[in-house]
Amino acid sequence: MTRLALVTDAWHPQVNGVVRTLDTTRKELEKLGIGVTMVTPAAYKTVPMPTYPEIRLTITRPSRVYRELDEAAPDYIHIATEGPLGMLARRWCKFNGMGYTTSYHTRFPEYIRARAPIPLSISYAMVRNFHNAGVGCMVSNGTLEKELAARGFRRLMRWVRGVDTVTFDPDVPPAFTDLPRPxxxxxxxxxxxxxxxxxxxxxxxxxxxxxxxxxxxxxxxxxxxxxxxxxxxxxxxxxxxxxxxxxxxxxxxxxxxxxxxxxxxxxxxxxxxxxxxxxxxxxxxxxxxxxxxxxxxxxxxxxxxxxxxxxxxxLGFSWEESVKQFWENLQTANRIHLSTSKAA
Structure with a gap:
């Protein structure tokens, strides 16, 4: 069985698009017979993020994360976030000479600027270095791809998201029928x-x-x-x-x-x-x-x-097609990385 380690600092009980995307991706990959190990804050001590207590940051010894990845023995590794777990997973990949892919889910520099007077240039430099050290960075759309390329991001790959059209169904009875419309x-x-x-x-x-x-x-x-x-x-x-x-x-x-x-x-x-x-x-x-x-x-x-x-x-945005694109990106990025490394 092919094994993937999917590392994310965003996970349940957070309720947001990133968590739903990664959780659905995991489920669809497992349907394809791929073994997925989720490395998430659920297994670690966390503390509230300053100014945003709903988001919790992982506090742990690096050795614990390294051990979890060692035990997973992944053929591929995907790091979804630039947080503490993502940074430690990046170090593990470097120590083991293993390439990793990333995905750009959140405008992290803009989020920081909304809370603190930190120039975008500084935040983007940090985020760019993180993603550029990987073998491929997946982005959801063409507009974002052009923006990031202009900021110096490399090896960008398209990963279009899907939507659960079974859960989100227009025939579900509305919850609010007595409010003034529209x-x-x-x-x-x-x-x-x-x-x-x-x-x-x-x-x-x-x-x-x-x-x-x-x-x-x-x-x-x-x-x-x-x-x-x-x-x-x-x-x-x-x-x-x-x-x-x-x-x-x-x-x-x-x-x-x-x-x-x-x-x-x-x-x-x-x-x-x-x-x-x-x-x-x-x-x-x-x-x-x-x-x-x-x-x-x-x-x-x-x-x-x-x-x-x-x-x-x-109905044209299925999770099956989205996850197929994710998996193809993962394989392509690592194949190119391996061939380039051998040539060097």
Whole structure:
């Protein structure tokens, strides 16, 4: 059996697109007969991340991580995050002369800048060095690929995400039927980098709804008392929130893909967003969303989009194809690395 070690600092109980992507990828790889060892914070002591306690950072001796990887004896290793576990896994690969692939899930430099006055140039230098030391860096879309290439990232490979069209089903009964319509919905981490304030300050008809939890939730609740905040939801309860909505509003300027956009579309809900990385590639010219620098204008335009068009579009993004692309990238990157090493 071919063995893969998948290392990530983002894992349950975190509820976000990165965790859902990696967990689904693991499950689909195992269906293909690939043995997957997950190296996650679940096995280690963690402490709250400063300014963002919902995210916990692993505290451990390097030898424990090295032992876990030794015991996994992987044929391939994929490091999904640039956190403590990711850094230790990188060192293990270096000690053992083994190549590793990475994936660029999060605009880490922009997240840091939203909380501390650290220049992007410094943060990007650190992140770039981490990814460039690998044999391949997987990115979710063409817009992000061009941006990272311009910043000096090398060996970029495309890995398009999928969406669970069974769980996210437009036929799931809505959870909210008595709110003034139209309902404009946002789902995700409630934190400063998600730019939710840009959505909530809009003068829109009907109801604004936010699903999720995070450090910015108390302040937004106080600032926008007319908004319906329903907290975190998963599974069918989350789907019922999506099917309650008329428009899904995605105000983020920092996401690299935005899996929640695909979940909304799978539920038949059109998207309103800024024309930036993520929405530009998820929505593109599909006619399933409205992108505009004026977010209110995008929200109102999205009301006119047929729901069945959104569902039909989402059906084209299967997790099976996404994971097949991931696995092909992994093999290709390592094959090129090995052939180049032998030639040198």
């Amino acid at each position: 309902i404009f919905l946002n789902v995700g981490r409630v934190s400063v980098e998600k730019n939710i304030d840009a959505f909530l300050k809009l003068d829109l008809p009907g109801t604004k709804m936010v699903v999720g939890d995070g450090p910015a939730l108390p302040a937004l609740k106080a600032r926008y008392p007319d908004t319906v905040f329903v907290g975190s939801r998963i599974g069918e309860a989350l789907t019922a929130c999506y099917t309650s909505a008329d428009v899904f509003v995605f105000p983020s300027l920092t996401d690299t893909w935005g899996l929640v956009q695909m979940e909304a579309l799978a539920c038949g809900v059109p998207v309103a967003a800024f024309p930036t990385t993520g929405p530009l590639d998820v929505i593109a010219d599909s006619g399933t969303g409205a992108l505009d620098e004026d977010l209110k204008k995008a929200c109102l335009a999205a009301l006119e989009i047929p729901r069945d068009r959104c569902r039909a579009y989402a």
